[in-house]
Amino acid sequence: MTHRTRPFAFARAVSLITAAAVLVASLGPAGAQHRRMSFIRDAEIEQLLRDYLDPLLGAAGLRKGFVRVVLVADRSFNAFVADGKRVFVNTGAIMDSTTPNQLIGVLAHETGHIAGGHLARLRAEIDKATAIAIIGTLLGGAALIGSARSGQVGTTPTGAYGALTAGPELARRSLLAYQRGEEQAADRAAITFLERTQQSPRGMLETFERMAGDSLFAASRMDRYLVSHPLPQERVAGLREVATKSPFFAAKDPPARQARHDMIRAKLFAFTGDAGEISRRYPARDTSLAARYARAIIDYRFGRPDAALRAIDALIAEQPRNPYFWELKGQALLEAGRAAEAVAPLRRAVAIAPNQPLIRTMLGHALLAQGTPQSLDEAVRELTNATARDPDNYEGFRYLSQAHARRGDEGNAALAAAREALVIGQVQDARRFASRAMPLLQPGSPAYLAARDIAEARPERSP
Incomplete structure (x- = not known):
């Protein structure tokens, strides 16, 4: 599992003119342009979320694999779509979803936004809201000019001030009304996609019920016209009415899927929590596979490599075909400065899961650290393979650059x-x-042409 903090680079900012219009824009994805986010890359978690998402994409008439899942290192429960090709899922949404079905319901909702083209339409609505705000501001300015000519500027007439502020407020309410409608449309689409894949909408309902309970006090003071989502209790009531009619409402997650879900939750708690939290959540008396996985990671994280390796070997003995156990063993050895020993378990992981570029990246890293001419040649091959499969693999490119440099290929x-x-x-x-x-x-050459394309690249401009 790797982390990276960097600016939010996937949503394009919308260039707006007036301060009021900028406020409107901040209500949508464009407002995230200047946030900094910490992203997590992990082969096991990403694979399971792809397994959750792909059937929903198929049900929506979208090509499987067309949409990537991006993990955001944020403990809050949230997921969102930024550009129609990526679903951002906070780690908190995974950790707080006790069943796969709860998280699948969230992904179904986001699929509804993608299938409905809501992001592109939101940009059009922002443009419309901007026009409303600008017109309102110009009319207000005209009213103030008229007041000035009549010698009344010093008194700031109420009518002139109202004209100045009415446009931006109307724009904001118009955009919020649009967003509430799209949220409801995404809810309805999610139910449809779940039914088409013969999955229960119960988890989606459970998630929204919990969120409604958490925001109950705040919701009692909300103005329904000044929020971007339907009021929680109203949303849950509408969802419950439709969801309970699904012929698959009582369907359960298959045990194997629940087991994989438990494993990634344990992994996230172990990699992101503190030792005290993990010992409370996964005490020694808990002998489940997920609990032992979490405790092995804790031993590795907190500088107990021998204990960690014994625990990982026990996991491997139980599931010798689990590539992520072999990957964890390689990672523990690599980060303990034992690169030569890390190569064999990582090769084993790649042999079991040859289509996992992140595991190949770790193998390439271990080979690079080994540093022999033969290992550098193999590192280049593995890292070239990994980055070709995953063009967003920044660590793969970093290690590939180092491997080429050590071979003298500047x-x-x-x-x-x-x-x-x-x-x-x-x-x-x-x-x-x-x-x-x-x-x-x-x-x-292909490399030369790729370098030329990058050299001529320009930062993407806002429309």
Whole structure:
């Protein structure tokens, strides 16, 4: 499991003119443009969420694999769509979902937003709201000018002030009404997708019931016209009426799916919580596989490598075909400075799960750390494979750059560094590395053309 903090780079900002219009824009995804988020990459968690999401995409008529799941290191319960190609899921949404069905319900709702084209339509609504705000502001300004000509500016006439503020307020309410409608549409679509995949909407209902309970006091003081989502109790009532009529309402998650879900929750608690929380949640008397997984990770995290390796070996003995146990063993050895020993378990993990680029990346890292000419050659092969399968794999590009550099291939080292910089949103650095790479690469080669494309890239401008 790896972490990375970087600016939110997936949602495009909408350029708005007036201060009131900027306030309207901040209600939508564009308002997240300047937030910093910490992202997590983990092969096991990402694979399970893809297994949850792909059937829903198929039910929505979207190509499976078209949408990526991005893990946000945030303990709050939240998920959102930013660009129609990525669903962002907070780790808190996974950790607080006690059943797969609860999290699947959340993903079904987000699929509803993607299938409905809500993000593109939201941009159009923001444009409309901006126009309303600008017109209202201009009319208000005209009223103030009229007051000035009549010598009344010093008294700030109520009518002139009302004209100045009415446009932005109308724009805000218009946009919020649109967002509430889209949230309800996404709820209805989610129920449809769950039925098409013969899954229960119970988990979705349970999730919204819990969220409604958490916000009950605040909801009692809300103005229904000044929120972007339907009021919690009203939303739950409408959802309950439809969900309980589903022929699959009583359907349960298969035991194997529940077991995998328990494992990723244990993994997240173990990697992100403190030792006290983990010991309370997964005490020694709990002998379940998930609890032993969590305790093995805690031993590894808190500097008890021998205990961790014994616990991981016990897990492997129980499930020798589980690639993530082999991956954890390789990670524990690698981060203990035992790179040569880490290679064998990571090779085993790759053999079991050859389509997991993040595991190949860790193997490439171990081979790079081993540092022999043969291991560097193999590192380049593994890291090239990993980054080709996962173009957002910034760590893969970083290690690939280092491996090329240690082999004396400065051109491809600079190109890989450019690709890493591009992934993490550092466009100027990417262009600089690409410009450095071009004279060192064979003109007309795929690597040269890739470097040229990056060197000529420009930061994406807001519309």
